[in-house]
Amino acid sequence: MRTLLILLVGLNLTVAAADQSLQPPQVKTSNGLVQGYFDGVDVRVFAGIPYAQPPVGTLRWREPQPMTHWDGVRLADHFGARPMQPTLWKDMIFRSTHMSEDCLYLNVWAPTTGTNLPVFVYFHGGGLVAGDGSEPRYDGSAFARQGIIVVTINYRLGIFGFFACQELTRESPHHASGNYGYLDQNAALRWVRANISAFGGDPGKVTIGGQSAGAFSVSLQMVSPLSRGLFRGAIAESGSHLGQKSTPTLAEGERAGTQFAASLGASNLKESRQLPASRLLEARRQDKRPATNTIIDGYFLTAEPQETFFTGRQADVPLLAGWTSAEVDYHSLLGEAEPTPENFRAKVRELYGKQADRVLELYPASNATEALRSATDLASDRFLAYRTWKLMDEMWKSSGHPVYRYLWAQIPPRENDAPNPAANIPPPQGAAHSSELPYVFGALDRITDIQWTPADHHASEAIHGFFANFIRTGDPNGEGLPQWPWFQASKPKVMLIDARPRTILEPNLRRYQFLDDQQ
Secondary structure (H helix, E strand, O other): OHHHHHHHHHHHHHHHHHHHHHOOOEEEEOOEEEEOEEEOOOEEEEEEEEOOOOOOHHHOOOOOOOOOOOOOEEEOEOOOOEOOOOOOOOOOOOOOOOEOOOOOEEEEEEEOOOOOEEEEEEEOOOOOOOOOOOOHHHOOHHHHOOOOEEEEEOOOOHHHHOOOOHHHHHHOOOOOOOOHHHHHHHHHHHHHHHHHHHHOEEEEEEEEEEEOHHHHHHHHHOOOHHHOOOOOEEEEEOOOOOOOOOOOEHHHHHHHHHHHHHHOOOOOHHHHHHOOHHHHHHHHHHOOOOOOOOOEOOOOOOOOHHHHHHOOOOOOOOEEEEEEOOOOOOHHHHOOOOOOHHHHHHHHHHHHHHHHHHHHHHOOOOOHHHHHHHHHHHHHHHHHHHHHHHHHHHHHHHOOOOEEEEEEOOOOOOOOOOOOHHHOOOOOOOOOOOOOHHHHOOOHHHOOOOOOOHHHHHHHHHHHHHHHHHHHHOOOOOOOOOOOOOOOOOOOEEEEEOOOOEEEEOOOHHHHHHHHHOO
8 A cells, every 4th residue: 555655646747847847937027927938847947028118100219118017928938139230240140040129028038946036137248238138058947956046137238229310308207318328227227127036036135246247237237326226246257347547428429329319311210220230229329420339328338447445335245256277368459460579569668758768667578478368368457357457446446245356267268279289379368259159048058169177067066156156145255165265455365266176375466557547
């Protein structure tokens, strides 16, 4: 009898599991029911949930409008359209099938069980002109299996997300224009606040994160009054808005937008809104003037972001930030010139004039090996490393919460292939920009065209574990990982993360302080 009972219980469990696989998961949001799918037996995925109305027609270049309600069940089993964008980066692989102005969708990965779970809202990179939340390297299943809900979002990019003009400002109830991409991110955070509990999440346990342009976005959400109180922690990978002399004003953004619209032959806002999206995209691609992305519009941004950090008026939350060991290669500094000591010194003197000797002390080039390394370092520091350090330095000075700094040094196999001597291509000087992303998300298995090594898996376990701990508690430390001390200017400690993560003293503090003095 006992054996029969065990068999019957086992049969019932099998039937229940089968029923679960036959019945896609459903969740009731504030706008209606959504139906997703299972990734394995322990993760629910809801892809392509609209969090705002499509920003098309008369809603082009308006702040995101609340999504309307729908009847019945809305399928959330495929990723929404990615934002309008040119083809720029070969490392971007999308699971969305097409691009469209109708792009304001988000994706949720959630455990099958649990309540009051921590939430990780992630802003993708791509220079504010490319990318989307469907990329496999942002897959949230591994975090979900750690009891963390992941939300990735799409937001308007390029001319569709960052366009200002006087007509738009007059039309706006907030007397502002531009910054629509950032307003989209804010709207997604508000959607999370209103809906994430239905997926098992705690709206009071939200951490925002992003890489490159996503990290820029994180730093700006930290200073915007619109996002105050919508998150309790922040992660910035390779980027921030700090470290530049000034942010364009609304008037400057309006002038740039008006000039761009005039170049298209559009005499007013109505005509600009009627232009095909493809024409706007191509016109921006051909426009040789610098694009104005972020402006102090008086609504999303009410003050100079750097000044907000200087005075400690940013979101006072724990911060985890860092960058890769070779964000860009020497070409970003030298162009097509060879990284010889002579070429490097000449470029330094061109850029820094009377300060050149000081730069050459910090970035020595006594031989070819040093010149290659220093050209890579200076290019990387000028690109994003200094900006990220500046964010951390200001947060450490003004925040009541800890700041944690990492340096990502694991080089993926594809980038670590032996160079071709015939092509005279130097070996990589470190881990490149964006290389940490699939490791962070524990998503190496989603990138199938790379032969990952045991060292890669060890590095992924480390950084994924650090991030998971931070999302849960605001502290990356936890069982099975090396101790990660706070970042402090007097005793700067860095978590060097590769296959053997370890704490080191900040090796390049004088470089960042010098670049800071040049601002």
